[in-house]
Amino acid sequence: MMPDLDEKTDLSFTRTLAVPRHLIWECWTKPEHIPHFFVPRPHKVTKVDIDLRVGGRFNTSFAVDGTVMDNHGVYLEVVEDEKLVFTDAYTEGWKPAPDPFMTAILLLADAPAGGTIYTAIARHRSPESRKAHEEMGFYDGWGTVATQLESYAKGLLP
Numbered sequence: 001m002m003p004d005l006d007e008k009t010d011l012s013f014t015r016t017l018a019v020p021r022h023l024i025w026e027c028w029t030k031p032e033h034i035p036h037f038f039v040p041r042p043h044k045v046t047k048v049d050i051d052l053r054v055g056g057r058f059n060t061s062f063a064v065d066g067t068v069m070d071n072h073g074v075y076l077e078v079v080e081d082e083k084l085v086f087t088d089a090y091t092e093g094w095k096p097a098p099d100p101f102m103t104a105i106l107l108l109a110d111a112p113a114g115g116t117i118y119t120a121i122a123r124h125r126s127p128e129s130r131k132a133h134e135e136m137g138f139y140d141g142w143g144t145v146a147t148q149l150e151s152y153a154k155g156l157l158p
């Protein structure tokens with residue numbers, strides 16, 4: 001089910017990926033897959049630590065233009081093969097983050113002709129942070145990630 005979107009604070013896009021949703025789910029929930037798609041190339045994921053449960057950690061580190069960036073967060077909702085919600089507003093143990101950026105909502109559904117209807121939503125605390133994320137390249141960045149995810153997941157097909 002699609003959450004109500006607020007055009008002032010939310011960014012979203014939907015795309016059909018030519019891969020079954022159980023594989024898309026696996027890619028998003030198993031640490032060994034995340035480095036293959038999670039940030040637009042040539043940037044790299046250097047570390048992943050996942051504890052897939054509500055309140056569990058979703059921690060990643062990226063190398064972006066020679067700078068390592070750590071992102072620590074928690075899962076807020078986990079519905080197998082359907083919905084994954086995580087945020088950097090908290091770290092494990094429900095410790096508030098000093099400067100949270102967003103909450104991500106990933107929705108997966110079966111596409112009519114096969115594949116997965118993939119919806120990515122970035123929910124922000126303010127219109128200003130939403131605007132900053134859009135100007136940083138939300139659509140291009142998250143679109144690139146979706147393309148990389150699809151390509152990588154196709155390689156996992158039997």
